Amino acid sequence: MSYATRRDVLKTGVLFACCGVSHARLAMAQPGHSGPLPVKQIADGVFAFAGTPAMMTDQNDGEICNVGFIIGDEAVAVIDSGGSVVEGKALIAAIRTQTDRPIRYLINTHMHPDHLFGNAAFESTGAIIVGHHNLPRALESRGSYYLQSYHDAMGSDLMADIRIVPPAKIITGEEELDLGNRKLSLKAWKPAHTDNDLSVFDQHTKTFFTGDLCFIGHLPTMDGSLLGWIALLATLSGIKAEVAVPGHGPVSSPWPQALEAESQYFDVLARDIRKAIADGVPMSDAVKSAGESERPNWKLFDEYNQRNATAAFAELEWE
Amino acid sequence: MFATIELRNPLVAIVLFAFFGSALPFPVWAQNAGPPESTTWNSLKGDVFEQKSIEAANGIVTIDAPKRAEDAAIVPVDLHFKTDATSGRIKAVTLIVDENPSPVAAVFKFGPDAGVTHLATRLRVNAYSYVRAIAETEDGKLHMTETYVKASGGCSAPAMKNTDEALANLGKMKLRVFPAKTTGLASMTRATEMQLMIRHPNNSGLQMDQVTRYYIPAHFIQGLTVSQGDRLIMSMEGGISISEDPNFRFEFDAKPGEDIKVEAADTEGKKFRDEWPLESSGLQESKPRI
């Protein structure tokens, strides 16, 4: 090889983590909430907030996904911290309107920023952050990128406090968390929406927090395995839940009907992509039309469908 | 409202971590909206091509990539080559993503009678960036073309989606042969389009080992050779800006009846090889002979 050493460096260079750049937080007015997050009681001791189906911006404080909490006799578990520290703090304020029991666990359902950019808000609560065994790895390889890439949409004020805080407690397979006469079943799934999806089932009320394994209204996003997700739907629909809190969509939603819309979208997308692959259509062309018939059924279709098609194409080519 | 991202936080310090023990400053992200000045490229050029002058491609090489990187981990890029008697054939093409931590995505070299007219692959694009192709023709001249790719919105990241799957099938290859779009030039050769896929995480080494707290070294395909019989079709020197499960679709002058051979090597010294008979031009997947 005839090129200089620096060139090798350029090729093999590794992007150093630049997460946790802490700016002195401006004492000026922060965007967004002045009060607690408007949560709704959906079952005995179970509360949830429905995010808006939109991209994360400084206008919505990143409040686009569903978050919730469950109150036991001794302690509280929170499911996802939201898309900003502002949202995380508003969620804590909402918890404090219902109970003064300690927040024992903050469960992160997966790696996406809308679900865990609020983690830093929980540091002062002493909550143990709980995540899928693949979550630390996923955050190591994406965390600094997430902090950079959301900067413009969210703005400096909102981003200033946001840090990537990885889980301290890791879930492999299935595990129970006890909140005092109230047990939650946590389950770490195989790659589907991401390779670090974790769901939470409240045994007392049979409320199922699916994380982003279930999308309603907001187009599902592919960041794991389409085939894995399709295969998981049968298992998920067999879960005997009374109601579900999807990652995005109405709080609460009937179960397992909550899975129907995304199931249809996956089938259409997989069918279109498989046909393109069989016909020898290159990826760059195939992704322009795949899944198009599903457009009327979803919000944020333009934002995410081509990306989903791209990921699906790369995966299904190996079938 | 759809909010596009623009990476312009000057406070974000990016450095290159060199395995050779030195650290180099990484150029600042693009400061302006729209295709900006090629500031990064101007500082990069000398490192890659030294003082050689680089001309505009004028159609000798053309590049197509989506204006918006829908999936930052998988951005399809298409190169077409068109040479004439004056310039001579294209000997090599260098593919560069200016703003990536490792800008040189790959260097492809073509065999003397390979007749490669089209090459498509997939790249990771970390930020708003120019993606450029520099072709070297037989007369020694360099010809450059570029396109500007905007990072996608939302939670798309240039990282692996399914790490365990990629590792579990490490080195598995698949070759597909497509019906030729163009007719052969001579009776003994004909243009054939092929797609080569290799299972490999091609990762950047960003992950930290949770036990040791050391970064896991980068692990990627660094060398690849595609030949037919004893004839070189193309070789590639690659880096981590090539997407996971590296994928190459290319058109070349095939000789009927001779086997296609692929050899690849990764940064851990693992070697992968496979061989396929070149079947008639039906659209079917070639199966390894053994």
Ligand SMILES: [Zn+2]
């Ligand atoms: Zn989400």
Ligand SMILES: [Zn+2]
């Ligand atoms: Zn998600």
